[in-house]
Amino acid sequence: MTGLLRLENLTKSFTWDAPPVVDDVSLEAAPGEFITLLGPSGCGKTTTLRIVAGFETATSGRVLLDGVPLDDVPAQRRSMAMVFQNYALFPHLSVFDNVAYGLRLRDRTRAELTEAVRIALTSMNLVGLEGRHPHELSGGQQQRVALARAMVVQPHVLLFDEPLSNLDAKLRGAMRAEIRRVQNLLGITSLYVTHDQDEAMAMSDRIVVLDRGRVEQIGTPAEIYLRPASVFVADFIGRANFLEVPASMTGGQAIVTVLGRRQIVAAHPLLTGDSTALLMIRPESVRVTPTAVEGNGSVLGVTFHGASVDYQVETAGGTLTCTVAGPHPGELLAEGTNVNVSFAADRAYALPRR
């Protein structure tokens, strides 16, 4: 199986007097794996992707494909194809010719070319649109053409630079599934850049969270969401409540006193001894129960989203956001309601303070 992609200590500086924009990034993608580079604007995602593609040279470090260093291999000979945010289709070429373009460069016979383009167009549901030009297509169709054009050359690695950010929310959801379906089908190792955490969670086998050029965490979506390596990751991925609590460690877990109860929770490996920890509790893990007498909290704000409702609840330890799924309008709690908030101990995670 081909497509084992390795990034070894990649570093990139554009100017000598500023910190590197890519700073010692290492990772390995297994053949067929879908890996997403995720992080805030300017954290170095696109630069990393462009170095892998061969559009940019690293200041130090290297990229290997199936064990072969690519330092001296130009972009067009790397067995990689890139899908761009703005589709980058040739406006004067038809859908067929856009998709065929890469194959023409590769010297295929006419029959081979027609068959390969037909397969690519069929798998991207573009049959019937062969003769159209890009301006006669919707954004979603244009992106499917771009995808067909990338995969028709049978690359060993697919690179995606925010390919869905020009599409509306509903289409983005559909295209996520489509990209994953085709990528799975072909088993092509993929490196995908986005700043959209939902997209990263929904699509990836593993996510690489970057901050200021450095890798903060590499893990499956569940690992990153439930066991973030830092407060930065916890805060960047999804929504999180953080309560500052005294914590004492026992057998790798933390004993914390929170919301008037003593609980034993999972803890970050860097937490040791007795210290103050930041307890992360995701909003959907907080239970809210109205109480006739005074509870441990009171509802400060209510935001109805249809499928869920968010309550801002004031407690002695701080304000918590609590998300309750599927609320019946008659069950909505009013501002000022006395409530008890609680959470199951296995839903919380103690992190060291920043």
Ligand SMILES: Nc1ncnc2c1ncn2[C@@H]1O[C@H](COP(=O)(O)OP(=O)(O)OP(=O)(O)O)[C@@H](O)[C@H]1O
């Ligand atoms: N050719 C260049 N010359 C100088 N600086 C650059 C160049 N390309 C990128 N940078 C800088 O490098 C940093 C990282 O840019 P990069 O595009 O990799 O970030 P990103 O994480 O992809 O951000 P975004 O999500 O906004 O696209 C930014 O501060 C950017 O201004």
